[in-house]
Amino acid sequence: MNSFGKLFRTSIFGESHGESVGVVIDGCPAGVPLNQSDFTADFARRKSGSKGTTPRQEPDKPRVMSGVFNGHTTGAPVMILFENTDTRSRDYRHLVDVPRPGHADFTSRQKFGGFQDYRGGGHFSGRLTLGLVAAGVIAKKLIDPMHVNAAVLEVGGSADIEAAIDRAVASGDSIGGIIECRVNNVPVALGEPFFDSVESVLSHMIFSIPAIKGVEFGSGFRAASMTGSEHNDNFIATDGTTGTNHAGGINGGITNGNEMVFRVAVKPTSSIHLPQHTINMKSGDMESLAIEGRHDTCIALRVPVVVEAATAIVMADFMLRAQQAGRIFEN
Amino acid sequence: MNSFGKLFRTSIFGESHGESVGVVIDGCPAGVPLNQSDFTADFARRKSGSKGTTPRQEPDKPRVMSGVFNGHTTGAPVMILFENTDTRSRDYRHLVDVPRPGHADFTSRQKFGGFQDYRGGGHFSGRLTLGLVAAGVIAKKLIDPMHVNAAVLEVGGSADIEAAIDRAVASGDSIGGIIECRVNNVPVALGEPFFDSVESVLSHMIFSIPAIKGVEFGSGFRAASMTGSEHNDNFIATDGTTGTNHAGGINGGITNGNEMVFRVAVKPTSSIHLPQHTINMKSGDMESLAIEGRHDTCIALRVPVVVEAATAIVMADFMLRAQQAGRIFEN
């Protein structure tokens, strides 16, 4: 469904061209300070505008509709709403029967029997990540002094990001990219045995972000070609510090107190100006489709802040889950 | 926690050297035929014995303790038990304070305050995957005619598996590997929006398997260096068939009816004969540790059947979830 988390529970709703998108955070502890200005920095990072992103500008003003009182969370669900201002009736109807390659047009049509809101990707739009980023703002406060930082590592296979973007813009094509995320000041022993390992829960969340096609922790796929003596991280201090960090800060699914490191693969934006082949679902005829309008040349550029939010949400949940176990030992 | 799934719910329990390991499957529909012999093939594949796997042999006989009557599942929880026969008091006590690199010894000690069963990895042992394979046997019947097939793609960075194993055995070191899994006859429209995308739920499950450090779908990390015109899969038939399959059979988190394809990175076995450095948690002294006994040189060899089971369990759950939506359209 559209909810995630066990104790810090994030639920998203909305459509790209419907009335609104938004998020409900249930289980946020009371007493977290929260003001409108707290959202500014992360929303600016998610926004388009720089080269390689769509020039379309939206206000994206979050309205906190419940769960905050006198500048602090109350313990009741926090609902944050983004009303869609730009919902004038652009005509997407011709796309209903002509699914865009790489998009969810075909699968959502089949899943929801034709009742889906198909305008601009509807519920499958990247616009839904607004709610995620908003929840991330709160989660980042909650997990402090843990700190999450994600950045673009490469785009289009090149670490010279600007040059790669320039080439792609010129070609009318789109390119993918790789994001690396690091979490510092991670407490030892977050994560749960077996099905709720840190890798399990974090990858679950990360793969929810549209366009993600791979997740790897520490040495990741490179570990497959390493030997045990290379890959094993020797412990060098009783607090769990290791000499190397091939494990990405996680042993047996549980944080070992070293920096958490993981990378995600972002596929190239599905919407491209170049003509593509697809099929008309009603007539059965092949059609050539050139997607007009403005798109991100490289959606990966806007993903880091979403990955950060997703990670902070997961760590907040793990942190709350860990506290319950801790108490017993103290007694 | 130790449970997974929404409608087809798999819970595992047990320790490597405790009384038992096992699994409870709640939500398995009534009427699935199940006999003792159904487990034979997959358990043989998981078993050790071939070159590169530990020569230790265990019976691993599954006892169905509930939920099956007259050769069929009843609709009540199916509990499958593996009593540990080989629980004589090997002395693991000297390892309590000397965590093995790459293992969960350190993290489980911190998480459970010293109360964890540390013998042979305890609850974090690969032996827990017995329950997963057992549940997979049932799930595979349930999802028929969907068919899951996983195989080793490469080990130690080489596709010549036998040669790579020989080299590793000779060196006393261990090596990792890459597994590829394919699912055929997948119905269109499995998966749920946003947080329960197929990639999300499947990676959640797959990362539960010990030693997995990366998961990628379709072109995966390679997609990051592709262009949109290369990566997008053009639709060529109204049933959703695409000309290429860079997406790995999933659009917007939902199956598009093409073959599902994903790969997982398995790290090298953490237990190696070569001496390693670690730290004594009590004294704070560095210690040299050579892990005796018999281990898998390449645990990746035993992982494919576990990946298959994990995948079948996930697809069974998605299948049951999808049925509820379908009914509405019919009316």
Next chain:
Amino acid sequence: MNSFGKLFRTSIFGESHGESVGVVIDGCPAGVPLNQSDFTADFARRKSGSKGTTPRQEPDKPRVMSGVFNGHTTGAPVMILFENTDTRSRDYRHLVDVPRPGHADFTSRQKFGGFQDYRGGGHFSGRLTLGLVAAGVIAKKLIDPMHVNAAVLEVGGSADIEAAIDRAVASGDSIGGIIECRVNNVPVALGEPFFDSVESVLSHMIFSIPAIKGVEFGSGFRAASMTGSEHNDNFIATDGTTGTNHAGGINGGITNGNEMVFRVAVKPTSSIHLPQHTINMKSGDMESLAIEGRHDTCIALRVPVVVEAATAIVMADFMLRAQQAGRIFEN
């Protein structure tokens, strides 16, 4: 938390005097027709205005903010919002430290460490049931031809409701009441074994409604003084029809196809004009408290439509859960 249901999942949010109250319904199947006018009848029933209810009038206009397109549910989450128009700064601050007897003032203060929104009961206000009634409107459509009907059986211990209300209004005191709810056209075999019996899940939901202090099914508490030969309902037809219905339509936690019947006890409204004793949490002094303003003399009068909504929501979830099991037998 503030969510309920396994497949048809209802989440509520909001505060009595905050920005809004509302509901998110996740898992509602696509294709359910829904228009603004569908809400009218049930909202009118929930509204105050008749004798024994508060004369305060609010518009309570539901705004469907997501999940509905072209007059039908889309399969994405349905968010329904009620913006609070009447949020001018009434002064509740003097009540922060003086908990009203029978209300959640004391417990919410302790639970949320003083950060709770205390205005008008905040998140614990009966106003939150607006979201429940809205979700119930959709659930009722989904479960058709099942039909839920709840009515007041007695108030203040008397079946002459009007006379009892008149007496209570005159005295400045409040009175409780008993609601009976009946569900017709119930399919056989809804409900799940053990922890998710119909009685379990339904009582869970019903006790969420503020002011409910008892729930009984069929003969209920009277069954405790009956004999087995009196209480057992003899089967008289192969469709499960029984001669009597002491079980209230449920055997072993699962519907038997007969009418479902249960009763709920509603306590008297906690807010009364008569002076009460309470304690000042800061000073520790006893205080006399007379609650001013307009209250419901008998909140039970407004509860039936909420009980109906709650019941429909539960039955919708059971119905969707049942469909997944059914499919297997067909194959």
Next chain:
Amino acid sequence: MNSFGKLFRTSIFGESHGESVGVVIDGCPAGVPLNQSDFTADFARRKSGSKGTTPRQEPDKPRVMSGVFNGHTTGAPVMILFENTDTRSRDYRHLVDVPRPGHADFTSRQKFGGFQDYRGGGHFSGRLTLGLVAAGVIAKKLIDPMHVNAAVLEVGGSADIEAAIDRAVASGDSIGGIIECRVNNVPVALGEPFFDSVESVLSHMIFSIPAIKGVEFGSGFRAASMTGSEHNDNFIATDGTTGTNHAGGINGGITNGNEMVFRVAVKPTSSIHLPQHTINMKSGDMESLAIEGRHDTCIALRVPVVVEAATAIVMADFMLRAQQAGRIFEN
């Protein structure tokens, strides 16, 4: 399904005449001391033997199969198994098509399409409460110094329990009863807003126990005929102590620190010696059915220890959930 709880998660499995019944407790904190003898007292109370209970005697020896090491819980799932020793092939086959009134025979047959284990009630047998009592033994340790005590208040409508039992035994009929449960030393502020009120979660659990048909808190159904000035409990101390306890220790769904009090109605045992009418599901003919063998005349006599276990399990879960919120205020 067959699982209950959010952090302290209890899952039951098994059948009356299958291989076993048992329980898995996931989320039990590490470090809880547990020995075989801890189970003795509560299992003796659940056992039959006294007048009004079946003279059949079973060993009911719990085997702890996982999650306990060196006399303490480890933090991994605790599985407790009861192998059924008395599974010789009594012939229940003639009952398959002739559902016993008051039992789950008819509903389980319809729900599971004839695949259900029908022997002795199968998965719907009261024997499943063995697992609940076992989990309760652990939960009671966890919630200490909270203390749960349940006792029979009346049977067959009479508080003279022995006389009522004698009369019922003589008549060959069965009788019901009322159990009252009290919880002392309850911390303030357990319970969660709206759907997870203490009344909601506790009634959910209590109605899982076979034969329960009503639950009421504090004054319960009597509250419906009280006035607000009678029912409201005045606060008399800043720790939340109230002069009366009509609320049963709960305001707004959250514990107020006063004694928790609730009552449950137990229906008369469905199995009786007197002949009853039922219908043959295959032939459609009415049949007269006299249930042979030994049954409990008054199952209510064996219910108190089950109610205690159920209550302790619920309070353990609430306690663990509450700890996570508490930590935030401290910082």
